[in-house]
Amino acid sequence: MARLSGYLSRRGGLHPEEASALRQATSRLFNGQNKAETCRWVNAQGYRTTLGNEWTPEVLVRVLSHPRMAGLDDEGNPVEDFGPTVLTPDEYFRLQALFVEQKSQQPQAREAFDYLLTHGGAECGKCKYDMVGTRVSGDADPSYRCPPPRAGQASCGRVRMNADRLEDTVAEAVLAELMRPGAQEHLARLLADMRAEAKRLEEHIAGAVRRFEELRGMRDALVPAAYAAAEKATKDDLRESRNRLRFLEQMIDLPIDGVASLVEWWNSAPRASQRALVRLEIAKVRVLAAGRGKLRDPRERVLIDWRRPPA
Template structure:
């Protein structure tokens, strides 16, 4: 078990530098500074957790809420021979009272939104990066967005759409598709194709150990750089195959074999099965940029690639 920040071990022994940082952070909290501001100060000063990570608000609260910060046991009694402490018992109790007061002032957490078109079902129409579900703020409406670019990620971050506008529009298109004559038969064929692909991927994954064994036999024949490249490519191939297999396994068991009114089924189906049916019918939903107000109808921003 990792030692507690501020001490040399769980039995005590003050860590002077870490204790100084925690005491200053406590002072900032008592001065009505936010937890995030206290963490920013600690990180800017070079203070780190025992794992070497930067401080985050929830980590700071967890550490300062440990009774050993004041040399107390889990019952709140002084630990005999613990030695010098980061906080005094009075400071520790004041901190707990402050955290409790702040918790009461926090608005109740919003229920997590169950997005219909994540996991690669929707993509940015500008950069073709997968859209992600998010909220602009804790009180904001659920939205889909292209994530901002960062190192190793070529997303553009320029496309965003409210979840209800995107999902309602796609739902209307799916309903229209389900009402077409022959849709039931087409779904049967699509599911058969997806099940066949899943079986191929399953067999491919099960043969991974044999392929790696054959590759290891070539270690002495290939130059090191070629062997490393082949091993890397093989591992990436297995990751891709297993990821695709997990996705297909969510689709192929969608319970529509005995359903004759697909439109009625869609309207009452749990989100899990709606998402699965969308994955069977649709390869990708491409979301275009808003066009600075030109696309008042959200369906005008969508390009659906049907399977």
């Protein structure tokens, strides 16, 4: 178990440099500096955690909330013969009260947003880098953005679009595409193929127990490396089959008997099912820059590469 920052060991003994850094960080917190700013200062001075990592607000609070910072036990009582401490008991209790107060002032955490087009579904129209889901601030609406450039990452960071504008535009386009002549017949054939594939996968997954038993029966006849490779391949096959079946199950109940039923399905479908339909119809969504506000209609900023049925 790693030692506590500020001490030479878990039994005490001050680490002078680390203790000084933690005391200065505490003073900054008492003087109104927030935890993120305090961590930036600590890191800029070259101080690191006992694991050699940069300080983060979460780690700083966890370390400074440890009762050993003031030579106390878990009940808040002084540890006998502990020796010099990073903080005095008064400083420690004042700091805990400050953390409690700050936590009560934080806005309630917002529910995580389930993005429709992340993980390769949408790309930046300028640099073709995959867009990511993000919020500009804690209380901002979800949005898509091209991530800022950094070493080894050729993104431009210049394109952003609110999630509702992008996703509503794509959903309307997908539903309209499914209404064009011949599209529903093509989708019906795809769904029939998917149902047949799902049935085969269910049978294949059900037979996994037998395959593993047969493999274990061959264990003595195989060298250890060959057995390990065969076991891994069998597990990988089972995992991939289950993942593929989950994808198919999200699609095989899709209604194709008209616009109203399709729209009703979309409005109540789980996000995974909506995502599966979009990926079935669309190869890539490209998001253009706003052009200094010239492209106000979100449809002008969205280019869609469709998965056209073979001629």
